[in-house]
Amino acid sequence: MNLAEAIIHKNIEKHPLKSAIGFKKKEGWKELSWKKFGDMVFKTANALRDSGIQEHDNVAIYSDNSSEWMIFDLAAMAIGAVTVPIYSTNNAEQAEYIINDSKAKAVLVGNQAQYDACFELLNKEENSLQTIIISKKAVWIKKEFSSFYLEDFIAKASPELEICKKEYEDTATLIYTSGTTGTPKGVMLTHGNFIKAFDAHFEFFTFKNFEEELSLAFLPLSHVFERSWSLLCLYGGARVYFLEDPKNIAKALEEVKPTMMCAVPRFFQKVYAGVLDKAQEGSSLKKKIFDWALRTGWETAELRRNEKQIPFGLKFKESIADRLVFSKIKERMGGRLWFLPCGGASLSSEVTRFFESVGIHVTVGYGLTETTATLTLFPLTHFEHGTSGKPLPGVELRIGESDEIQARGNGIMKGYYNKPEETQKVFTEDGWFKTGDAGKIDEKGNLIITDRIKDLMKTSNGKYIAPQQIENLLTNNNYIQQIVLIAEGRQFVSALIVPNFEFLEDYRKKNNVPFTNWEEFVRKEEIIHLYKDKINALQHDLSDYEKVKKFILMPAEFEINTGEITPTLKVKRNVVLKKYADLIEKMY
Structure with a gap:
């Protein structure tokens, strides 16, 4: 079955007038009903077909999140074409590589820089690109036969469409890996990968009244996590609102008031650390109330997790804790969030326990682009904090050589586009996909991630260091934004630390610390001692060989456009280690 058909036809038949998607227009949020959403998808599909796009052709999306992004995606799939997402933060060179x-x-492009980058491609030899479609009229286009505003492109197209029939094994999309190591590869995911994965999620969770849920898409749709989650929500008949600029997430949460939303660990860490910092700044009475509320919330959360009855007295105490403390935390997140899938990296049990205590279920999961996002995740009950949850129905896991997690099942990719040798490398002889991550499976069937096999470090003393776990521990503190551990072949662990400049600015003002620029500020003895104290406190329970002994505070954040981090905020360790090699050597 065609994924576009599975989403659009089913929901138009069930509730044509119910809202399907939402988007910001000027200062307010607007919605499209399923009927109008379907009409836009079908008009775009017909316009693509009229422009010469045929079944099996590849079409790219190089844009920020928007309703047009999702409409174009489903339209391409509806005519049997294959969608190729490009991160909106990718530069012209990176976009050119993927398009070529x-x-x-x-x-489909969203802004001027994206349009200009693609327009340059049209004039190059051996270029496949024929048509550029622009979602916003704010973009200035050169009046050429090859450039069209989306509104004009679909103006004369019919809203009636016979969706192209597809088999489960037919390719639906090419998602290029973000390239933390090596050249990006196009992961071929099929219509069946998505549909079977979505069905497995609904079997796993047995949601009640899923059609009444509202999700806010703020992570990049170009990444498999947000794309799969948003498509799953639409597949199940829920509404999805699209946030173009993720920097506006705090305001959008209050305006949209979503009930569900997928997010990366850093989002949860920042909320957690921010709440704890604010609690510490309060009076002794407020601190006591906060601590009591957390204990009460934790007690009830544990009973719910194990599906045990909550005594009346404890329920009453929980209602007071909610009124005094938890409701304020939840209001800052819109007031209605209850279900938040988390992926991209591991999340510490302290953070997941905190959110459960507050009354928000963070569904920690594990997966890759090559596995259509999810392999494992927390169920609604009987999950284990500190793990990555249990396999979805239809997913099998095993632990191979070097403790590598291997998988097979519904979501496993077809292969890498035009790279048979690369594809062969990631599959075992008996057909299991090799994830490249190290882990183990506990006695209850939960997956526990150790680290990326390539990231495991061995000190000169022969001790193995799993950097992700330590980096997660240290970034749970609100004074640390990003961190890269160094240990391979060294006598001790060191780190490059990017401070959270927002909180450092607050510290500066409260303590009247003189300021010229960040370069000078992070070199001050007072600031270095501040971070030494915080790091020592945070790593108190680590083994001595795992502790950061020396560090350097960076004067600016690692950036996407410099290639230091991926669009999903994962640090490109090799790039950072090479770029700051001289700085690192000074610590040894």
Whole structure:
């Protein structure tokens, strides 16, 4: 079955007038009903077909999140074409590589820089690109036969469409890996990968009244996590609102008031650390109330997790804790969030326990682009904090050589586009996908991630260091934004630390610390001692060989456009280690 058909036809038949998607227009949020959403998808599909796009052709999307992004995605799939997402933060060179490698014939762009980058491609030899479609009229286009505003592109197209029939094994999308190591590869995911994965999620969770849920898409739709989650929500008939600029997430949460939303660990760490910092700043009475509320919340959360009855007295105490403390935390997140899938990296048990105590279920999961996002995740009850949950129905896991997690099942990719040798490398002879991550499975069937096999470090003393776990521990503190551990072949662990400049600015004002610029500020003895104290406190329970002995505070954040981090905020360890090699050597 075609994924576009599975989403659009089913929901138009069930509730044509119910809202399907939402988007910001000027200062207010607007919605499209399922009927109008379907009409837009079908008009776009017909316009693509009229422009010469045929079944099996590749078409790219190089844009920020928007309703047009999702409409174009489903439209391409509806005519049997293959969608190729490009991160909106990718530069012209990176976008050119993906368009050329995929041989995309058309591209949807969202802003001027994206348009200009694609327009340059049209004039190059051996270029497959024929048509550029622009979602916003604010973009200035050169009046050429190849450039069209989306509104004009679909103006004369029919809203009636016979969706292209697809088999489960037919490719639906090419998602290029973000390239933390090596050249990006196009992961081929099929219509069946998505549909079977979505069905497995609904079997796993048995949601009640899922059609009444509202999700806010703020992570990049170009990444498999947000794309899969948003498509799953639409597949199940829920509403999805699209946030174009993730920096506006705090305001959007209050305006949209979502009930569900997927997020990366840093989002939860920042909320957690921010709440704890604020609690510490309060009076002794407020601190006592906060601590009591957390203990009460934790007690009830544990009973719910194990599906045990909550005594009346404890329920009463929980209602007071909610009124005094938890409701204020939840209001800052819109007031209605209850279900938050978390992926991209591991999340410490302290953070998941905190959110459960507050009354928000963080569903920690594990997966890759190559596995259509989810392999494992927390169920609604009987999950284990500190793990990555249990396999979805239809997913099998085993632990191979070097403790590598291997998988097979519904979501496993078809392979890497035009790279048979690379594809062969990641599959065992008996057909299991090799994730490249190390882990173990506990006696209850929960997956526990150790680290990326390539990231495991061995000190000169022969001790193995799993950097992700230590980095997660240290970034649970609100004074640390990003961190990169160094240990391979060294006599001790050191780190490059990017401070959270927002909180450092608050510290500076409260303590009247003189300021010229950040370069000078992070070198001050007072600031270095501040971070030494915080790091020593945070790593108190680590083994001595795992502790950070020396560190350097960076004067600026690692950036996407410099290639230091991926669009999903994962640090490109090799890039950072090479770029700051001289700085690192000074610590040894």
